[in-house]
Amino acid sequence: MNAPLETLASPWRHEEDIRKSRFLAQAAPVGSAAEALAFVEAVGDATATHNCWAYRIGDAYRFNDDGEPGGTAGRPMLQAIDGQGCDRVVVVVTRWYGGIKLGAGGLARAYGGTAAECLRLAPRVAIVAMGRLFVHCDFADIALFTARIREMDATIEQETFVADGAELTVLAPLDRLDAIAARLVDLSRGRIQPRRID
Incomplete structure (x- = not known):
């Protein structure tokens, strides 16, 4: 039997420095796509290089690479949500570029890893049908x-x-x-x- 899915008990933040770039993950529980997109809009930083995001609400999901090479940010973040057993969650990872290119694999690890660690550390609650x-x-x-x-x-x-x-x-x-x-x-x-x- 699969473990019950969880959502976050409250919004959460986690920050990492990876090869001089700063990555800030911000996650929150959401009940609808509109709520998820409102959170993306609220926490995105216009001064940052990229504000990448992903959300999953049941069978509905979306992600966005916000200018990073295709498949290097949003999709790894969605995989982090699924990998952490979460649902009804949105994650935004904001990057401030530090001058060192990370390459496609490095970007995927940085975005996915920062999102996963944010979700891992966040207080969570089981989703009850x-x-x-x-x-x-x-x-x-x-x-x-x-x-x-x-x-x-x-x-x-x-x-x-x-x-x-x-x-x-x-x-x-x-x-x-x-x-x-x-x-x-x-x-x-x-x-x-x-x-x-x-």
């Missing part, structure tokens, strides 16, 4: 159910009051959904029939 339940309950049961739902490591994502009670959208780890649904059926003595929402 989440799912949702739709629950309709009577007014009299709302307080009890909301308390029990929170005790089961779930959250109420949405609560809508209707004529005969409330409609709740419950967010919980996917592997806990069936247990939570069964517990709510038990609590209501079968009056409530939660259903999964895709």
